[in-house]
Amino acid sequence: MSKGDETRTAILAEAARLASTVGLNALSVGMLAERTGLSKSGLFAHFKSKEQLQVQTLEYAGRLFVDVVLRPALTAPRGEKRVRVLFEHWLEWETETLPGGCVFAAASTEFDDQPGPVRDALVRQQRDWGDSIAAIAATAVAEDDFRPDVEPAQFSFELQGIMTAFQRSARLLGDPLARERTMIAFDRLIDSAH
Amino acid sequence: MSKGDETRTAILAEAARLASTVGLNALSVGMLAERTGLSKSGLFAHFKSKEQLQVQTLEYAGRLFVDVVLRPALTAPRGEKRVRVLFEHWLEWETETLPGGCVFAAASTEFDDQPGPVRDALVRQQRDWGDSIAAIAATAVAEDDFRPDVEPAQFSFELQGIMTAFQRSARLLGDPLARERTMIAFDRLIDSAH
Numbered sequence: 001m002s003k004g005d006e007t008r009t010a011i012l013a014e015a016a017r018l019a020s021t022v023g024l025n026a027l028s029v030g031m032l033a034e035r036t037g038l039s040k041s042g043l044f045a046h047f048k049s050k051e052q053l054q055v056q057t058l059e060y061a062g063r064l065f066v067d068v069v070l071r072p073a074l075t076a077p078r079g080e081k082r083v084r085v086l087f088e089h090w091l092e093w094e095t096e097t098l099p100g101g102c103v104f105a106a107a108s109t110e111f112d113d114q115p116g117p118v119r120d121a122l123v124r125q126q127r128d129w130g131d132s133i134a135a136i137a138a139t140a141v142a143e144d145d146f147r148p149d150v151e152p153a154q155f156s157f158e159l160q161g162i163m164t165a166f167q168r169s170a171r172l173l174g175d176p177l178a179r180e181r182t183m184i185a186f187d188r189l190i191d192s193a194h
Numbered sequence: 195m196s197k198g199d200e201t202r203t204a205i206l207a208e209a210a211r212l213a214s215t216v217g218l219n220a221l222s223v224g225m226l227a228e229r230t231g232l233s234k235s236g237l238f239a240h241f242k243s244k245e246q247l248q249v250q251t252l253e254y255a256g257r258l259f260v261d262v263v264l265r266p267a268l269t270a271p272r273g274e275k276r277v278r279v280l281f282e283h284w285l286e287w288e289t290e291t292l293p294g295g296c297v298f299a300a301a302s303t304e305f306d307d308q309p310g311p312v313r314d315a316l317v318r319q320q321r322d323w324g325d326s327i328a329a330i331a332a333t334a335v336a337e338d339d340f341r342p343d344v345e346p347a348q349f350s351f352e353l354q355g356i357m358t359a360f361q362r363s364a365r366l367l368g369d370p371l372a373r374e375r376t377m378i379a380f381d382r383l384i385d386s387a388h
Contacts, residue, residue, distance in 0.1 A: 025217070
C-alpha cells in the first residue's frame with residue numbers, strides 16, 4: 001500500500017467511525033479535519049466532494065463488513081453451522097466494530113428518500129448483503145439442515161428483520177434483554193426451517 | 195380548538211411530512227417557513243428552538259399514530275383478530291400516512307447516539323409502542339388464540355423486527371416482494387404462537 005493509500009484508508013476508517021455515530025449526512029470534511037489533524041484542503045485532495053466522501057466511506061465500511069462478518073462465515077462448514085457463524089459475527093459487527101453501531105442501518109433511513117450516488121451505493125451494498133445471506137441459507141437447504149421448501153430469500157428477509165430489531169432495542173432503547181430476545185428470535189427462525 | 199392551536203397543528207402536520215422525508219435532524223425552521231408560507235419569526239413564536247420543534251413534531255406524529263394504528267386495533271375484538279388489525283393498520287401507516295414513510299424509524303437511527311430531549315421523547319414513545327403491541331398480544335394469550343407460554347414482550351420484539359424489515363425492503367430497496375415477504379413473516383410469527 002502506498003503512503004497515499006495508507007493515509008486515505010486511515011481517513012476513511014475515521015470517517016466510518018464518525019458516520020456510525022452522527023450519521024453519514026452529518027459527516028463533514030470540517031469534522032473529519034478536526035478528528036484526523038489533517039487540513040481541510042488536504043482532505044479535499046482525497047475527496048472532491050461531500051458525496052464522494054460519503055460513497056467512499058460506505059465502500060470502506062463494506063470492505064470492513066466483509067472482513068468481520070462474511071469472511072469468517074465462508075470459512076465455516078456449509079449448512080446451518082455457517083448460518084450460525086454468520087449471525088454471531090454480524091452481532092459482533094453491530095456491537096463492537098464501530099462506536100455508533102452499524103453505519104449501514106443509519107444510512108438506510110437517512111438516504112431512503114434521497115436519490116443520488118450515495119443512495120445508489122447503499123442500495124447496491126444492501127442488495128448484495130441480502131443475497132449473501134440467502135446464498136448461505138441455501139447451503140443449509142443443500143446440506144439438508146433446512147427443509148427443501150425453505151426459501152432462502154425469505155429467510156434472508158426475516159433474518160434482517162431480527163437484526164434491525166436488535167439494533168433498535170439495544171442502541172435506542174437500551175433494553176438489557178436485547179441480545180437474549182434476538183437469540184430467541186434467531187432460534188425460532190432456525191427451528192421453523194427444520 | 196383556538197385559531198392559534200389550529201395554526202400550530204397545521205404547522206406540525208407539515209413538519210411531520212417533512213421529517214418523514216428528510217429526517218428529523220434536517221428539519222429546519224427555514225424549510226418549514228418555505229412550506230407553510232409563514233415567516234420564520236412567526237414560527238419561532240410557536241417553537242422556541244429547533245429542539246422544541248423536533249420534540250413537538252414527534253408528539254404530533256405520536257398522536258397521528260394512535261389515530262391511524264392503535265385506535266382501530268383497540269376497537270377490534272380482543273385476541274388474534276386484534277393483533278391482525280393492528281398489523282394491517284401499521285402497514286397502512288408505513289405506506290400511506292406520511293410521504294416519506296415512518297418518521298419514527300428515521301428518527302430512531304438518527305438519534306440513537308444523540309442524548310437530549312429529542313432522544314428522550316423518542317425512547318418514551320417507542321417503549322410505549324412496544325408495550326402496546328405486547329398488551330395486544332397478551333389479549334390473544336388470554337383469549338386462548340395463542341399458547342399460554344407465548345411471551346408478549348418477545349412477540350412484540352419480533353413483530354417490530356418484521357416491520358423494520360418491511361420498511362427497509364420497501365423504501366430503500368424498492369423490492370416489489372416487500373409486502374408479500376412481510377405477510378409471510380407475519381403469518382409465520384402467528385403460526386409459531388399457536
